Amino acid sequence: MTETTGTVADQAERAAVRERAEEVLRRLAGEHATLREDQWRAIEALTVDRRRVLCVQRTGWGKSAVYFVATALLRDGVTAQSGEREAGPTVIVSPLLALMRNQVDAAARAGIRARTINSANLDEWSVIQAEIRLGEVDVLLISPERLNNPDFRDNVLPDLAATTGLLVVDEAHCVSDWGHDFRPDYRRLRQFLAGLPSRTPVLATTATANARVTADVADQLGDALVLRGSLERDSLRLAVLDLPDPAHRLAWLADHLERLPGSGIVYTLTVAGATEAADFLRSRGFAVASYTGQVDDSERRAAEQGLLDNKLKALVATSALGMGFDKPDLGFVIHLGAPPSPIAYYQQVGRAGRAVEHAEVVLLPGAEDVAIWRYFASLAFPPEDQVRSVLSHLAPDRPMSTQALEPLVDLRRNRLEMMLKVLDVDGAVRRSRGGWLATGEPWTYDTARLRRVAEARRAEQDTMIEYASSTTCRMEFLRRCLDDPEAGPCGRCDNCSEPLFDAEVSAASLAAANAFLGKPGAEIAPKKMWPTGLAAVGLSLKGKIAAAEQIEPGRSVGRLSDLGWGNRLRALVADDAPDQPIPDDLAAAVVEVLKAWAHGEDAWAQRPAGVVAVGSRRHALLVQSLAEHIAKVGRLPLLGGLTSTHEGGGARGNSAQRVLALHDAFTVPAELKAELSTLSGPVLLVDDLVDSGWTMTLAGRALRRAGAGAVMPLTLAVAN
Structure with a gap:
């Protein structure tokens, strides 16, 4: 192909390339599919001009069609100039395994041979690398983390960069630390870009980038053509319902899930929230599955397929499903709790309504959302x-x-x-x-810069609160957050037209939700192994904790992240919470936990014979009153408390540092030691909160070494 851009011959050749591109698209998307104008502009820039392109386009616009069509053209040599090498494989840097699986399937429909190298298919790597060398792979999908795996970086990446025909950076907002889902590994793409031969085209795509993120990504790409389209989603009908508490939100969901069109996603902010909501909905007869980062990969695959096949009404998911799930006919997205950013929210709701006329999007914000945002921000x-x-x-x-x-x-x-x-x-x-x-x-x-990023995050949180209470068009609000210059009233949301849903819940569903969330009890798993590397900090502790020094499985009223007990417990055990005697409702809940522990499926092997309190510097009155209450209702002797030299704090540090701080912090007073020698059963060890678990482990170890036969932990809360 000549470089006489603008000549009649050049225009004719570009027209021929477009015709070929339309043929590939029809293979990919159906016989009636045609390229959007900006899709063609991107394909033309990549294949004919060999440029770098940034596509900021709404979900469902067809960004994947751009790189699959461009791949087919480049691999077939349709756009090669005289003397130009045959294009090597397209490399797609993609953030999630689910997205990779969808992309491999989509590529096959267009006759494109796609493979993936990721942590789930280690046994296939050598075969795939051989296929790449033989030219049998058209598309290789890798995760950003793979770019800095030492073996991959040193042995595979140099050859791959030298032969890449097209580099695609999917979910490119992750490149920018201004983006809502910044991932450090994406920054390594600069090194990949630097190793590409000249005239290697590069495509970066995202649906969720405001002007600042767009400029940042474009700057990192270099001389890039930016194609930014309207972010209007005319199939989505947005709504917000202000409900008083988690029980009302679960009850509303149980009352309305069947009415919602097709199948969809229910998002929660925490793993515990997803698990609880899924369990409750199943108890009400709905076919749902939980989807979180803590669910086994095979279970996640089964859940994805169940939703794709419409065998499930919904996946109840954390942001682990935010990117990478492709079901064009998804009929609804509900949020139990608001994400911390309107941009992240737009991305998640964008999963719905891609191939259906109407999809329902409902946000059910909670008072606890801000506390959850604050916790995740503390991990920056x-x-x-x-x-x-x-x-x-x-x-x-x-x-x-x-x-x-x-x-x-x-x-x-x-x-x-x-x-x-x-x-x-x-x-x-x-x-x-x-x-x-x-x-x-x-x-x-x-x-x-870190301060500016933190300030930007706080501003996004404030904007999300504003969105929930806004009386203006909700789609326009989100599009303006993404700096969409074409943003205007949608005419569909609950502020633009008559709301489709109200906040009413049935008495039966509310009673069921209250009963479900009000049931106290969460297990405390005992530590069985010392952290690795303690010798480096001067402790001769390693391997298994000696059986004679271990504590037993324990119980708490609930988790701080629970939908039901979470708010109540956070207000009581937070570092800055006032110290007070145990409130009546928590005292009653502790009794229920003890009853269930005594008579449930995993009942204790032997009834406790005495109660000991962990010495607390933050909430001494709370812990002491809890121990006294347990002793009174259980008719057990209150044996006293451990003394501690630990100043408190540091619970969010790692296990080794916690053990270093606590390994010799607890002392068993002589009078308590004498009491232990007379006991005929286990000690019930009482505290307000288990966070890392090492306070309870080492306090229990001190009791075991002082003569206690068994130690059973009981707390008001566990952190997760």
Whole structure:
């Protein structure tokens, strides 16, 4: 193909390419499908001009059609110029396995051979790599995390970058730390881009990028054609209902789920919320499944397929289903609790209504939403002193694993790993086969940028609260949050027209929801293994906790993340909550927990013979009154309490640091030790909250070593 852009010959050749592109699209999407104008502009720029393109287009617009059609054209040599090499495979960087599975299936419909390399198919890697070398793979899908897997980065990526015919960055808002779902691994795409041969086309796609995120991503791509379309979704009918508590929200869902069209998604903010809501709906006769990051991959696949086949009315999901699920006829999206960002909300509701005339979208915000947002915000990039501490432990020639680092710094595993990924992208550390290495490169803690990002997050939360109470058009509100210049009233939402739903719930459903959520009781699983790497901090504890020093399984009233008890418990056991005697409703709930524990399926093997309180510095009155109440109603001796030298705090640190702080913090007074020697049964060990679990484990260990035959934990709350 000549480079005489604008000549008659060039125009004719471009017309021929478009005709071929339309043929591929029809294979992909049906005989009546035609390219949108911006779809063609993107395909033309990628295949004819070999440019970089950023597509910011609504969900359902057809972004995947762009890269599949472009792949077919490039692989067939339709757009190759004289002397230009044959295009290698398209590499799609995609964030979730579910999205990869959908994309592989979609590619097959267009006659495109797609494969994926991810953590779930390790045994296929060598075969797939051989297929790539033989030119038998048209599309390779990889996760952003794969880009910095040492084996993949060092042995596969260089050849892959050198032969890539088209690079696609899906969900490209993740590249930007201004985006609502920033992922550090996406930043490594800069290195991939730098290794591409000249004139290798690049396509970045997203449905959820405001002007700032769009500019940031375009800047990282380089000289990019930005194609930004209207974000109107004329099939979606948005509504918000203000209901007083979680029981009313579950009852509303039970009353209305059958009325909602087709099948859909019910989003929750927490794993516990998804599990509880799914359990309740099943108890009311609905075919639903929970979908969270803690559900086994095979179960998630089965749940996805159940919804795709319309065998399930809904998936009750966390944001684990936010990206990567493709069901064009999804009829509704309900939120039990508001996401912390209107942009994230737009993305999640965008899963619905892609191939149906009408889809219902209902937000049921809760008073607890702000507390949940605050908790997740607390897990952001650590303060500078913690980052510097990590860097000080790394050497340039001696890799250190995350597990080895963890005991040396007061950060939990997932937060430590996220921080290391950011440092890797910044060039301060490098991941190797044996762990992490210091590069020696100068690094600056960007306080100003982190502050601006945190302020942007808080502003998004305020905007989400404003959305829930807004009396203006809801779709227009969301589109303006995404800087859509064409935003205007939709005429469909509950503020533009007569609301389709009201806040009324039936007495039967409300009673059932109250009974379900009001049932107290959550298990406390005992620790059985010491954290790894304690020798590095001077503790000779490793492997299994000795059987003679372990505690038994325990019970609490509920989890802080529970839909039912969560709000009540958070208000009582929070660090800044006033210390007070146990309220009557919680005292009654504790009695119910004890009854169920004594007579349930997993009943205790032996009745407790005495009560001991953990020495609490935050809520001494609460814990003491709880112990006294249990002793009174159970007719058990109150044996006293442990004394503690621990100052409190640090519960969000990692396990090794908690053990370091607590391993010798508890003392069994002489009079208590004497009482233990006379007991004929277990000790009931009482506290207000189990967070990491190590306070209860080490307090129980002190009692076991002082002569207690068994220790059974009982608390008001567990953190998760």
